[in-house]
Amino acid sequence: MAQNVAAFMENVIAKNPAQPEFHQAVQEVVETIWPVLDKRPEYRTHKILERIVEPERVLMFRVPWLDDKGEVQVNRGFRIEMNSAIGPYKGGLRFHPSVNLGILKFLAFEQVFKNSLTTLPMGGGKGGSDFDPKGKSDAEVMRFCQSFMTELCRHIGQFTDVPAGDIGVGGREIGFLFGQYKRIRNEFVGVLTGKGLNWGGSLIRPEATGYGAVYFAAEMLATRGDNFEGKTALVSGSGNVAQYTIEKLLDLGAKPVTCSDSSGYIYDEAGIDREKLAFLMELKNVKRGRVKEYAEKYSSAVYTPVDPNLDYNPLWDHKADAAFPSATQNEINGKDAANLLKNGVFVISEGANMPTTLDGINQFLEAGILYGPGKAANAGGVAVSGLEMSQNSLRLSWTREEVDQRLQGIMKSIHQASVDASKEFGMEGNYVAGANIAGFLKVADSMIDQGLV
Secondary structure, three states, X not given: XXXXXXXXXXXXXXXXXXXXXXXXXXXXXHHHHHHXXXXXXXXXXXXXXXXXXXXXXXXXXXXXXXXXXXXXXEEEEEEEEEEOOOOOEEEEEEEOXXXXXXXXXXXXXXXXXXXXXXXXXXXXXXXXXXXXXXXXXXXXXXXXXXXXXXXXXXXXXXXXXXXXXXOOOOHHHHHHHHHHHHHHHOOOOOOOOOOXXXXXXXXXOOOHHHHHHHHHHHHHHHOOOOOOOOXXXXXXXXXHHHHHHHHHXXXXXXXXXXXXEOOEEEEEOOOOOHHHHHHHHHHHHHOOOOOHHHHHHOOOEEEXXXXXXXXXOHHHOOOOOEEEOOOOOOXXXXXXXXXXXXXXXXXXXXXXXXXXXXXXXXXXXXXXXXXXXXXXXXXXXHHHHHHHHHHHHHOXXXXXXXXXXHHHHHHHHXXXXXXXXXXXXXXXXXXXXXXXXXXXXXXXXXHHHOOOO
């Protein structure tokens, strides 16, 4: 098997040079689903693997805009429409200087399997720009979003491709993007998710990814007759995902002790309680400040700035029971994984997309801990986006309780599908294999049903 996987990956790398994140995402999936191909040779006959790693469409365009000084700025825009076998393309837009083709292809590839797992009819896509909203005025962000959507609007639609937010794209950006779409297309439809509640958004959408990651972890703990009561949890990031992960951990009786941003992280041994969380949310969502200010306000917290010379992240080197990487890709490397295991962490639920390197994943699997990979654990966000699409189509809105109940049901069924698939193919307890296989089977069968497309 290893030889076949290596030969397949050699071809993928040759066709997609200088895209390491995409190579990593493909390898992780291919390694786990290879036994499926042995059991079901029709997938080989139909060249499903070769087709599933190729995007159906890649869009790349320039985005010119005026800054507040009246100077012209130029960024690059992207949309990767990866796979529409089970529904319209669905996936976020990321505005961050690190955005490039390889990162968006990895995200779009992951999204295909994640969306399949939600049980909702959504294909996979991803997009964004190397634009950095940090430090920009609202007027500059608006002008950029309007220019970006002027091009993107011709490629998306409620039955074609429905983008959402991701890193750097929150409620403000979605509002500006939606306004421009409506203005150009002269139609009010659910073409974006993550909208404001007054104009088609869904309750629980901002909370969904964080809540879902905790619900998934709770399902994993339940398989061992355990729960979150009294558990200490490490959380990275301080955006939507991290904030609502912390909130739901508090609901379930856990003690979150960390959060971070690109400048550094805080460790609060006393725990981030409701009052401290409210301060953090005000700091990040309204003031757009840095987590350092948390440590300045609360003496129980210690702030550690980022040290680029370190080959590990000290955030993951604290005694704890659970970890929720909720910041960005590859934030847990091999050394971090070893530190987590050494410090007693036995349940990990990924709020971010592919936050753990292959070396780290292998260590978690070998240790036999409860490890929920991003495509399963953080599918709550896109699941509620799918529920938002349903509400838009029905021209109604569900209560907070209804949406939360549906979210819990979806996370339960994702967990069950992952467990069942891992059992069926002889890898019981391996949530990575289970999630990849469960997501793959639905997409692969749909592709065969639809002919050579």
